[in-house]
Amino acid sequence: MDLVPPRLGAALCLIVAATFASACGTASGGEASGADLYRYCESCHQPDGRGDQLYGAPSIAGLPEWYVASQLERFSNGLRGRHPDDVEGLRMRPMSFQLTTESQRRAVAQYVASLPPVVNPPTLTDVDLSAGEQTYVMCIACHGEKGEGNQEVGAPPIAGLDDWYVALQIRKFRSGIRGSAPGDAIGPTMAAMSMAITPEAVDDVAAYVHSLPR
Numbered sequence: 001m002d003l004v005p006p007r008l009g010a011a012l013c014l015i016v017a018a019t020f021a022s023a024c025g026t027a028s029g030g031e032a033s034g035a036d037l038y039r040y041c042e043s044c045h046q047p048d049g050r051g052d053q054l055y056g057a058p059s060i061a062g063l064p065e066w067y068v069a070s071q072l073e074r075f076s077n078g079l080r081g082r083h084p085d086d087v088e089g090l091r092m093r094p095m096s097f098q099l100t101t102e103s104q105r106r107a108v109a110q111y112v113a114s115l116p117p118v119v120n121p122p123t124l125t126d127v128d129l130s131a132g133e134q135t136y137v138m139c140i141a142c143h144g145e146k147g148e149g150n151q152e153v154g155a156p157p158i159a160g161l162d163d164w165y166v167a168l169q170i171r172k173f174r175s176g177i178r179g180s181a182p183g184d185a186i187g188p189t190m191a192a193m194s195m196a197i198t199p200e201a202v203d204d205v206a207a208y209v210h211s212l213p214r
């Protein structure tokens with residue numbers, strides 16, 4: 001991956017650092033530089049990571065490092081957030097371009113993972129939680145009984161995610177806006193699953209997922 005030998009890299013770093021103060025501090029990864037990089041995220045995801053529905057930005061505080069890093073990479077390489085009808089994805093995608101290296105993505109992901117989880121109040125009305133619980137039986141194989149996720153199959157933890165966000169993502173998977181980019185090895189799994197959820201059941205299962213404790 002590294003095209004520049006380490007020592008030359010360090011020398012270049014010093015030169016670049018004179019022009020762009022943050023260009024090299026981020027290269028080593030770690031929590032401090034992750035906190036620094038997180039400035040790019042605060043306007044939408046908020047300083048504590050609770051997100052902001054107004055921008056369609058979900059609560060990300062406490063999501064695991066592997067998942068955050070993988071999604072940042074997926075946004076930047078166009079596996080997510082590139083579909084012309086993906087309004088929110090198209091908003092997030094250019095933000096992922098702020099992080100130009102794997103180590104920057106990992107550093108900011110580590111920082112996001114270190115934030116205490118924030119569960120926002122429910123927003124969906126007229127939902128049937130027990131119907132949602134029944135639909136959720138189909139999700140357990142990958143996301144776990146408690147919504148804790150399973151890194152081995154690439155399934156993120158979903159317990160306590162914003163209800164509006166979960167419902168929106170399921171609808172995106174159903175309509176091919178997410179999970180259908182050419183070359184995507186992970187998204188199609190969930191896209192196929194989403195077809196098993198009837199349109200009427202989407203809000204119920206989203207409300208149930210939100211109700212699962214983080």
Ligand code: HEC
Nearest residue numbers: 040041043044055056057058068071088089091092095108
């Ligand atoms: C301009 C607003 C905006 C900024 C700034 C922004 N995001 Fe986002 N982000 C969004 C939106 C909107 C979504 C939802 C995309 C969707 O619906 O697919 C999102 C989604 C995400 C997701 C996916 C969450 C999930 O559960 O899959 C992650 C991770 C994320 N953002 C991290 C970041 C990080 C890290 C930064 C800073 C480098 C950042 N975002 C900056 C708007 C923003």
Ligand code: HEC
Nearest residue numbers: 138139141142153154155156166169186187189190193205
């Ligand atoms: C066969 C495994 C599998 C099953 C079963 C499954 N999922 Fe998923 N799910 C995934 C994978 C893999 C992803 C990550 C896709 C990606 O990164 O684009 C995912 C992503 C999601 C997301 C997006 C989370 C986020 O933070 O953006 C939601 C919401 C979701 N699943 C809900 C469900 C629900 C609800 C069910 C049951 C009706 C379900 N899933 C069943 C594998 C599965």
